[in-house]
Amino acid sequence: MMELDDSFQIKPIGYLLSSEDSSDDDNSDVKIVEVFPRFQAGLEGIEDFRTIWILFWLHNLPEETRSVLRVHAQGDRSKPLRGVFATHSPIRPNPIGISRVTLIRRDANRLLVRGLDAHLGTPVIDIKSGQRKNETS
Amino acid sequence: MMELDDSFQIKPIGYLLSSEDSSDDDNSDVKIVEVFPRFQAGLEGIEDFRTIWILFWLHNLPEETRSVLRVHAQGDRSKPLRGVFATHSPIRPNPIGISRVTLIRRDANRLLVRGLDAHLGTPVIDIKSGQRKNETS
Numbered sequence: 001m002m003e004l005d006d007s008f009q010i011k012p013i014g015y016l017l018s019s020e021d022s023s024d025d026d027n028s029d030v031k032i033v034e035v036f037p038r039f040q041a042g043l044e045g046i047e048d049f050r051t052i053w054i055l056f057w058l059h060n061l062p063e064e065t066r067s068v069l070r071v072h073a074q075g076d077r078s079k080p081l082r083g084v085f086a087t088h089s090p091i092r093p094n095p096i097g098i099s100r101v102t103l104i105r106r107d108a109n110r111l112l113v114r115g116l117d118a119h120l121g122t123p124v125i126d127i128k129s130g131q132r133k134n135e136t137s
Numbered sequence: 138m139m140e141l142d143d144s145f146q147i148k149p150i151g152y153l154l155s156s157e158d159s160s161d162d163d164n165s166d167v168k169i170v171e172v173f174p175r176f177q178a179g180l181e182g183i184e185d186f187r188t189i190w191i192l193f194w195l196h197n198l199p200e201e202t203r204s205v206l207r208v209h210a211q212g213d214r215s216k217p218l219r220g221v222f223a224t225h226s227p228i229r230p231n232p233i234g235i236s237r238v239t240l241i242r243r244d245a246n247r248l249l250v251r252g253l254d255a256h257l258g259t260p261v262i263d264i265k266s267g268q269r270k271n272e273t274s
Contacts (some may be wrong), residue, residue: 003263006148006149006197006260007147007148007149008146008147008148008149008194008237008260009144009145009146009147009148010146010173010231010233011143011230011231012143012144012145012146013222013230013231014153015260017195032180036142039206039222039230041207041220042206042220042221042222042223042229042230043205043208043222044207044218044219044220044223045219045220045223045224046222046223047218048223048271049223052222053231053235055231055235055237057145059143059145068175069178070179070181072218073218080228081181082181082182083178083179083180083181083183084179084180085150085172085176085179085189085263085264085265085266086179086180086181086183086185086208087177087265087266088187088265088266092179092263093148093150093176093179093193093261093263094148094198094262095146096192096233096262096263098190098192098265100234102189108185123143123145125228125231126222126230126231126232127222128220128222128224128225129223129225129237130223
């Protein structure tokens with residue numbers, strides 16, 4: 001069985017660019033995920049999907065937030081405290097965010113996506129397939 | 138901007154017990170997520186949710202699978218190779234699994250869940266809220 005002091009190392013596979021790097025769409029809801037060139041082969045076939053999952057690492061949070069276990073829902077102090085695992089707060093022991101996004105297009109190692117709730121420069125740690133283009137919701 | 142050699146450290150928050158540890162349900166689709174006692178406060182309020190997301194670390198894979206970027210879909214060699222990010226294969230640079238499960242019950246630091254596609258003993262690295270009990274699908 002696992003030891004309590006096990007830990008695992010995550011390496012970013014890419015990061016979130018600004019939509020300003022996109023020449024053909026200035027909609028601020030559109031963002032670009034740039035996968036590092038050495039991981040580009042991992043994107044092959046992703047064009048078949050209408051939605052994909054992006055996992056990212058909330059790297060801008062101070063390390064001490066990782067020991068916080070209760071938060072006010074939506075950061076609203078008038079709301080009662082609630083366990084972080086009963087929320088989507090960025091504050092949590094392992095600050096991983098997940099977001100289901102719409103894949104607009106792939107250009108080589110760049111994915112143009114809509115609906116990614118993360119800040120520019122955020123490291124991306126994984127991408128997974130969502131719904132295929134020919135599936136209905 | 139991020140350095141290419143950044144890396145982040147993940148600590149397990151718990152792990153997947155066998156359903157045999159559950160005295161009142163022998164359905165093999167039912168599994169128990171045990172959160173380490175020091176993280177128990179993070180579960181407060183999770184009872185309000187009918188579904189939750191479990192993130193886990195596929196700790197049994199050899200380290201070298203982390204450099205594999207193409208896999209046969211569903212592990213079926215008759216199918217064409219496809220980029221790992223266009224799949225849910227456990228083989229990927231950061232072997233994180235995500236699974237949306239039905240929360241049956243919480244007992245202190247244990248969650249009884251249905252639909253978790255992971256092996257016993259798998260380290261759990263995060264839990265996030267899903268759909269509330271009073272929401273319709």
